Amino acid sequence: xxxxxxxxxxxxxxxxxxxxxxxxxxxxxxxxxxxxxxxxxxxxxxxxxxxxxxxxxxxxxxxxxxxxxxxxxxxxxxxxxxxxxxxxxxxxxxxxxxxxxxxxxxxxxxxxxxxxxxxxxxxxxxxxxxxxxxx
Amino acid sequence: xxxxxxxxxxxxxxxxxxxxxxxxxxxxxxxxxxxxxxxxxxxxxxxxxxxxxxxxxxxxxxxxxxxxxxxxxxxxxxxxxxxxxxxxxxxxxxxxxxxxxxxxxxxxxxxxxxxxxxxxxxxxxxxxxxxxxxxxxxxxxxxxxxxxxxxxxxxxxxxxxxxxxxxxxxxxxxxxxxxxxxxxxxxxxxxxxxxxxxxxxxxxxxxxxxxxxxxxxxxxxxxxxxxxxxxxxxxxxxxxxxxxxxxxxxxxxxxxxxxxxxxxxxxxxxxxxxxxxxxxxxxxxxxxxxxxxx
Numbered sequence: 001x002x003x004x005x006x007x008x009x010x011x012x013x014x015x016x017x018x019x020x021x022x023x024x025x026x027x028x029x030x031x032x033x034x035x036x037x038x039x040x041x042x043x044x045x046x047x048x049x050x051x052x053x054x055x056x057x058x059x060x061x062x063x064x065x066x067x068x069x070x071x072x073x074x075x076x077x078x079x080x081x082x083x084x085x086x087x088x089x090x091x092x093x094x095x096x097x098x099x100x101x102x103x104x105x106x107x108x109x110x111x112x113x114x115x116x117x118x119x120x121x122x123x124x125x126x127x128x129x130x131x132x133x134x135x
Numbered sequence: 136x137x138x139x140x141x142x143x144x145x146x147x148x149x150x151x152x153x154x155x156x157x158x159x160x161x162x163x164x165x166x167x168x169x170x171x172x173x174x175x176x177x178x179x180x181x182x183x184x185x186x187x188x189x190x191x192x193x194x195x196x197x198x199x200x201x202x203x204x205x206x207x208x209x210x211x212x213x214x215x216x217x218x219x220x221x222x223x224x225x226x227x228x229x230x231x232x233x234x235x236x237x238x239x240x241x242x243x244x245x246x247x248x249x250x251x252x253x254x255x256x257x258x259x260x261x262x263x264x265x266x267x268x269x270x271x272x273x274x275x276x277x278x279x280x281x282x283x284x285x286x287x288x289x290x291x292x293x294x295x296x297x298x299x300x301x302x303x304x305x306x307x308x309x310x311x312x313x314x315x316x317x318x319x320x321x322x323x324x325x326x327x328x329x330x331x332x333x334x335x336x337x338x339x340x341x342x343x344x345x346x347x348x349x350x351x352x353x354x355x356x357x358x359x360x361x362x363x364x365x366x367x368x369x370x371x372x373x374x375x376x377x378x379x380x381x382x383x384x385x386x387x388x389x390x391x392x393x394x395x396x397x398x399x400x401x402x403x404x405x406x407x408x409x410x411x412x413x414x415x416x417x418x419x420x421x422x423x424x425x426x427x428x429x
Contacts, residue, residue: 043351
């Protein structure tokens, strides 16, 4: 039984999760990372993906986040997400719309840097779609 | 002197108005509660955002790699004002207060020889500012169709502002909105969002100081991602406060209107009764004097 720590998932509209958890898997910008108690202080941006929370009572909850950043300190972890929803409540039409928008962004990009950024975002979104749709 | 029938009609119409204002007051009260809840729910995010920003600016230590959004362009020639007001009227002095603050600000800037650009959020502020400063209004954002304010709305506005900044459209951006203090008091506020001014804050208040953060990716990169987001959050907060303020102002305005209508009905009823009595007396006198003449 791993030690529990405080995890908070906040979106601009509301506070989604604030509880004691065992571990959290975060889709960080440079690869997924699992956060457990007494993690070294890290600050990272996150990409669109699934956050898996294992609560202290052993249940597993999954949330979809679209970008944001995480602030990890030994005492806890705060995830500030641009928008976050529980996996079961994901609106597929909304996801499809986001992907469509990302595609348009990639098509409209003026310079190479913007284009590669938009394309990267798009691929992250499609991976995300693939990850949650069969669920 | 109005006839009895006129008075009756008048009373009926004031009563109808009173019913409407009463209904509006109750609607505003219900909406106010929702708006307040929304504003409260959004608070944790902006608080955390603030503390994270403070942390990271400390890590960078005001180094040269702070993004321009934070440090500004180093000039203050062109000012952009984002004026947030309500979409609807009938809320007392709410909109005119915000517009007045903005107008004073504009006048001062113009007197100093600065260039002013305006983005209006909400219809009412636009209507007021259009009279004097139509040529300076770049854009207006319409939130009329928006039922519940979401972060996306604020994000869209912030993106517009940031885009303009990156194109060199302005040097300093100030946000005008009404701070929600209580139901009866809303304070029009001007808040500078670009440059954010965090960089110039003294780098003290190290809480614990032990936390040596690791950054992934580089702090500068995170910061350049964070600052635009922070602007969105500021705009979002302003919009939420505005929404709550509008409903508060509307509630008290409608409460006053209902009370005034009640007073008016009282006065009119008294006049009506007096006149009715006068007419009865007159008729009686006519009958009696007629009988005496016989």
